[in-house]
Amino acid sequence: MSDDNGNETPQKEDAPKRKRGRPRKQPGEPKASYNLSSTERARRETQKRIRKNRKKAIQLENQSKRYKQVVREQEKAARTVENALNGKDSRVIDQGSIESLPKSVRDLVEDSEVVFKPNDGPQYDFLSAPEQDVLYGGAAGGGKSFALLADPLRYCHNANFRGLLLRRTLDELTELIDKSKQLYKKAFPGAIFRESKSTWVFPSGATLWFTYLEKDRDVTRFQGQAFAWIGIDEITQYPSPYVWDYLRSRLRTTDPELMGNLSMRCTANPGGVGGWWVKKMYIDAAEHNTTYPAIDMETGKPFLWPTGHEKEGQPLFYRRFIPARLTDNPYLMADGQYEAMLRSLPEVERKRLLEGDWDVAEGAAFPEFSRVRHVVDPVELPTNWPRIRAADYGYSSPSCVLWGAIDWDNNIWVYRELYGKGMTGEQLANRIMELEADDQPPHYTVLDASCWNKTGLGPSIAETMIRSGVRWTPADRNRLAGKMEVHRRLSDDPYTNEPRIKIFSTCQNIIKQMAGIPLSKTNSEDVDTKAEDHAYDALRYMLMTRTSGYATIQNQLRGIKDRVYQPIDSTFGY
Numbered sequence: 279m280s281d282d283n284g285n286e287t288p289q290k291e292d293a294p295k296r297k298r299g300r301p302r303k304q305p306g307e308p309k310a311s312y313n314l315s316s317t318e319r320a321r322r323e324t325q326k327r328i329r330k331n332r333k334k335a336i337q338l339e340n341q342s343k344r345y346k347q348v349v350r351e352q353e354k355a356a357r358t359v360e361n362a363l364n365g366k367d368s369r370v371i372d373q374g375s376i377e378s379l380p381k382s383v384r385d386l387v388e389d390s391e392v393v394f395k396p397n398d399g400p401q402y403d404f405l406s407a408p409e410q411d412v413l414y415g416g417a418a419g420g421g422k423s424f425a426l427l428a429d430p431l432r433y434c435h436n437a438n439f440r441g442l443l444l445r446r447t448l449d450e451l452t453e454l455i456d457k458s459k460q461l462y463k464k465a466f467p468g469a470i471f472r473e474s475k476s477t478w479v480f481p482s483g484a485t486l487w488f489t490y491l492e493k494d495r496d497v498t499r500f501q502g503q504a505f506a507w508i509g510i511d512e513i514t515q516y517p518s519p520y521v522w523d524y525l526r527s528r529l530r531t532t533d534p535e536l537m538g539n540l541s542m543r544c545t546a547n548p549g550g551v552g553g554w555w556v557k558k559m560y561i562d563a564a565e566h567n568t569t570y571p572a573i574d575m576e577t578g579k580p581f582l583w584p585t586g587h588e589k590e591g592q593p594l595f596y597r598r599f600i601p602a603r604l605t606d607n608p609y610l611m612a613d614g615q616y617e618a619m620l621r622s623l624p625e626v627e628r629k630r631l632l633e634g635d636w637d638v639a640e641g642a643a644f645p646e647f648s649r650v651r652h653v654v655d656p657v658e659l660p661t662n663w664p665r666i667r668a669a670d671y672g673y674s675s676p677s678c679v680l681w682g683a684i685d686w687d688n689n690i691w692v693y694r695e696l697y698g699k700g701m702t703g704e705q706l707a708n709r710i711m712e713l714e715a716d717d718q719p720p721h722y723t724v725l726d727a728s729c730w731n732k733t734g735l736g737p738s739i740a741e742t743m744i745r746s747g748v749r750w751t752p753a754d755r756n757r758l759a760g761k762m763e764v765h766r767r768l769s770d771d772p773y774t775n776e777p778r779i780k781i782f783s784t785c786q787n788i789i790k791q792m793a794g795i796p797l798s799k800t801n802s803e804d805v806d807t808k809a810e811d812h813a814y815d816a817l818r819y820m821l822m823t824r825t826s827g828y829a830t831i832q833n834q835l836r837g838i839k840d841r842v843y844q845p846i847d848s849t850f851g852y
Contacts (some may be wrong), residue, residue, distance in 0.1 A: 415546040416634030420602030422545035437483035438533040441507040446515040514550030551809040554794025560599040666722040668820035707746035727752035753819035760818035788813040
């Protein structure tokens with residue numbers, strides 16, 4: 279401490295230290311000068327209340343906005359329900375509308391008459407699926423057809439909606455129309471079915487066309503038309519994806535509401551003439567009941583937006599497979615009679631229709647075929663194994679050429695295939711010569727004998743190819759004997775316990791057809807000729823060729839690397 283002159287003065291040790299801050303008011307002392315006046319205190323209290331009330335007002339305003347939004351949604355849902363119950367719009371109410379209602383109203387709706395309510399599980403998943411392309415398939419009795427009928431009703435309140443529903447035959451279509459009459463007039467009391475045009479017209483002006491398409495080539499009658507929804511019941515009845523792929527080009531609309539909901543829907547049981555391509559497109563493409571990018575069946579790669587597009591690299595659209603089971607349908611499971619009927623079927627049909635097994639459909643005609651046992655990775659084959667070439671020709675339909683090698687146990691190794699359509703005889707011959715340029719010439723060559731048929735004065739298809747430098751001999755076309763030979767080759771040799779035929783994994787078309795070709799419905803001793811069977815026919819021709827003589831002269835053939843054949847006559851090419 280210092281005095282008034284600035285001199286330091288010693289501080290007593292027991293002197294109390296001076297405290298900083300506001301001095302404590304002693305009892306009886308007058309108020310200090312810094313105490314607030316009553317006016318200032320009132321002003322401050324008023325400001326405090328204003329800030330508090332302003333904050334509360336903001337909270338109430340936000341809460342009011344939320345309440346208003348909820349009320350608007352409930353009013354919208356209530357109008358939908360009211361219109362449906364009064365028949366002004368339709369009786370189709372989605373689950374989202376019901377769940378948005380107040381509980382009291384929701385209970386009234388749930389207690390009211392229900393026209394159609396999807397079963398929990400796959401049927402509900404199908405009707406709520408957002409993907410553009412969806413297959414609902416599997417066991418019989420799962421409710422697939424009714425779900426397909428109900429699906430387009432979600433959009434029939436829109437005057438711009440146009441839908442298309444197909445079956446393969448007229449008789450099957452009639453059954454589907456009868457089912458629609460049970461549902462649509464209840465869902466839309468004002469809906470009219472115009473028998474002459476086989477079309478439903480709904481009160482809004484929306485239309486749903488029921489028709490059949492028996493032959494693939496007739497699909498062009500839909501050229502120039504546009505639909506927002508396309509469905510096919512039992513799509514495995516079509517032998518190839520041609521119809522489904524073409525119809526996708528008809529899927530379009532200018533309506534903003536429908537534009538984001540363009541839909542292709544189909545149902546199927548395992549098997550059928552088209553079971554092989556449906557299985558490849560949907561069942562084998564991804565895990566069941568999951569969304570996946572649509573793939574190109576020929577390349578196995580997803581369809582993507584091209585380079586330079588604003589969506590470059592993104593999938594063009596998505597697919598989904600929803601498996602169906604009999605147990606999904608509580609109505610058919612109630613008394614067990616339908617289940618008992620399915621269990622009494624032969625094994626193959628039982629697995630397809632009761633269990634929804636798509637794998638058993640692969641081996642319908644050739645149950646002994648196994649991808650594990652008969653398909654191998656490509657290997658270098660000995661050059662001294664005799665070669666054989668076999669072909670089934672088609673122009674509008676695909677041509678298939680198979681190359682095989684014969685080992686010294688007389689087993690066949692199919693190591694190459696050529697598959698495609700739209701090739702003339704000369705073009706096919708040129709393609710064959712390109713593939714054989716670095717290979718040894720085949721010792722056996724067989725072509726469908728019908729290729730020697732002539733319809734005029736010009737050369738036959740076989741003669742055209744022979745003159746181009748590709749020799750052929752007529753194949754044995756005996757269908758029963760050929761099928762039995764395929765069965766024999768697929769079975770195990772008793773001495774080696776190995777199958778008598780091996781197929782390289784690069785030969786995708788013959789593998790696909792051996793796995794998927796079904797039996798004929800009219801002749802159980804033959805395959806279904808309406809199915810895609812061109813690679814199978816080529817294989818049948820190859821196996822019916824008499825090659826056993828080579829096993830006895832193997833020493834003479836060892837070391838042969840090059841052999842040139844020149845066509846001499848127009849029948850056999852030697």
